[in-house]
Amino acid sequence: MSDLIHKILLPLLYTVIIMLFFQLQAIIFVWLERKVSGRIQDRLGPTRVGGKFGWLQTIADGVKLLLKEDLIPRDADRAMFRVSPYIVLCGAFAAFLVIPFAFQWAAQSMNVAVFFMLAVMSVEVFGVIMAGYASGSKWALFGGMREAAQVVSYEVPMAMNIVPAVMASGTMNLNDAAQMQAGWFWNWMCFHDPFTFFAAIMYLVCATASVKRAPFDLAEAESELVAGFHTEYSGFRWLIFFMAEYASMLAVAWIATLMFWGGWNGPLPVAQWLTKAGITLGTWDGPSFIPNVGGRILGLLNFIAKGYTLIVVMMWVRWTLPRIRIDQVMKTCLKYLLPITCFLLLGAAAWPLFVRTRQGGQIGGFVAAGLLLLIVGKAIVSTPKSAAQGRREIVYK
């Protein structure tokens, strides 16, 4: 009987919980995106549906999308047109299976969890290309190709920016990596050394680009290009693309949270204080499921809050910065992000060799390396050659 529970019922339960969460987060995000963009543009956002804050707006949107006619163009490759949204969805969903939501609360604990997440999320691109091709329209095809070029190139610096954190923590297991950062916030991996700090920021930039968010969303650009690869999609299939996009946003934000920003550990060691004061929420490192439930739920709330904070940062960037051109998108990746990432990688590898002591030497090294990074970054960004190239591109030769 316990076999029945462990081999069939528990996996089913985990999958159902994650699937429900996967769909609910999209509802929250669409509402949040509207509210955040409203605030940034000095307006109110949705206010009508469901009271003052318009919190039922997404439900109304969802109903609208479900009732829309499901169009398939006459020239489309029908089977592929139907399948491609599900490929994107599967890629995004599989990434959620290995995320530990709190200490050991993962559907599938895996030793190479970070690597697995990056791998399954790279499958999403294929659905995008398929959708662009199967639509039978040149518009969608070009959108898909641009999108593919962008996402494939940005995956390289994105994965390489995780490596400093993996080197610093010595594990690719997300659960262990996050548990290592317990305690005060300076135990977080982003404050481990200056290279991981810059890698954390660079990772966020690359992740924004690889999930096709503004300012890197030229391939989609709703206002000018009518959404690129999914131009021909409507109704439920379009909804699936969007759900997957929001889910992969959350997945990359959670990779950042787990590897760089302390995982489910809060900035203050609250759990330790409570234990000292005699209030036990349960210990953090117990092997069993039930006794630690209080501490883990605190961790879960922390984890969700951090993920959503990073998402709000992404939205903030989207509604603040202008969109960059497609050649600038590629140039940013290949000429700036990739060299900087390689430099950070080398620095993170060299760091433990030069700075051994925990206290004084570390702070000195931190400042020195930070200054060095700033100088190198300034030198890279403001070379006269690149400025001249930029001008020439603006006048279209």
Added chain:
Amino acid sequence: MIQTLINSWPNALFYMMALVTVACAIAVVVTQNIVRAAVWLLFTLTGTAGLFFLLGADFVGATQLLIYVGGTMILVIFGVMLTARGPFVQMKTASGEWTLAAIVGLTLFGLVSGTLISTDWSRTKKSEAAVKAGEGITEANSPTTMQLGLEFLGVPPQNPKISRDPAGIGYLLPFEIVSVHLLVVLIGAAYLARAKRRKATTS
């Protein structure tokens, strides 16, 4: 009854996955549309990754996804899209191509099945038992691929039954030659791409 069902559940999953993988592989060959063939190939490679995951080889599975599905398939699609003239091009295979492909495929199949049959599978059980009993893995009870892996790393082969050249350096030299070959291909590809761009700027 229920107990046996549960115990056979992983096996059933494995066979389902294997069946899907094989069916997709057949579809790659049978289908006439070149992009659809690429899509079936994607499903085949993903199915292979799924088999790795079911066998508990997470790293190999993720690598399979990242390298084959994420990398090669993108390359295939780009190639297909840049060569296809119109939308949804149908391919027609000549009978000569069929025979050639059949010969190559059957040869490979013969090679793989021959290796499968000639492998001493009892070694796997021996090494499992050794690990369970807490003994170290030795030459006698090492898993079937361990010797091969060591020989790729240049460890002189010690089992005369496996290798005919007991004093040699294993397979290090052929392994290195293959990797240098890959490097040559990479440089060649980069050179071709560069030459094209230079022409475009001078004209």
